[in-house]
Amino acid sequence: DAKTTQPTSMDCAEGRAANLPCNHSTISGNEYVYWYRQIHSQGPQYIIHGLKNNETNEMASLIITEDRKSSTLILPHATLRDTAVYYCIVRRNTDKLIFGTGTRLQVFP
């Protein structure tokens, strides 16, 4: 049973912000929201994670709604190198990482 729902694909113009949504309506209180991405033919790369508060790092920002049922990953200034499949994963810190189908983000010039 899928814990998260993401759009299959999205497009974004280079230099613009990419906002990737994720629904996780059945999230438990002790589950975190993790985001990974996979560039073609490479291993996944960790982006960011959060529990309740919004988070920001050098790669992205994570906005989690107050009821925690959905979140948005924001890449503030998308570049062509951000073209990848983005995975939103809900898990406890001690759980295994189980990947869903993710969102294929295409950044175009």
Next chain:
Amino acid sequence: GAVVSQHPSWVICKSGTSVKIECRSLDFQATTMFWYRQFPKQSLMLMATSNEGSKATYEQGVEKDKFLINHASLTLSTLTVTSAHPEDSSFYICSALRGPAAYNEQFFGPGTRLTVL
């Protein structure tokens, strides 16, 4: 960030042969590593959890006698695909866990592309 390497990065073998893939954590010790498989245009599928000094734990539907996992040291786990067949052709990715179980960081290797002829 922590670095995980895999060797080889790609391999082509004949049907019926065995292939060994290595996964190394280069700058940290990892008591737990994971092996994933990814078919074209599909997501990663977790195959097994590799624990240093003990037997691996396989996910449902993964044949443990076909995919042999050895985690003999804190920095190395190996996956051996025995008697490989064309349907085993896939992208195999490992990851290593750094840190205590209460807060873990999982780092992925670059993957190994296996093609069985």
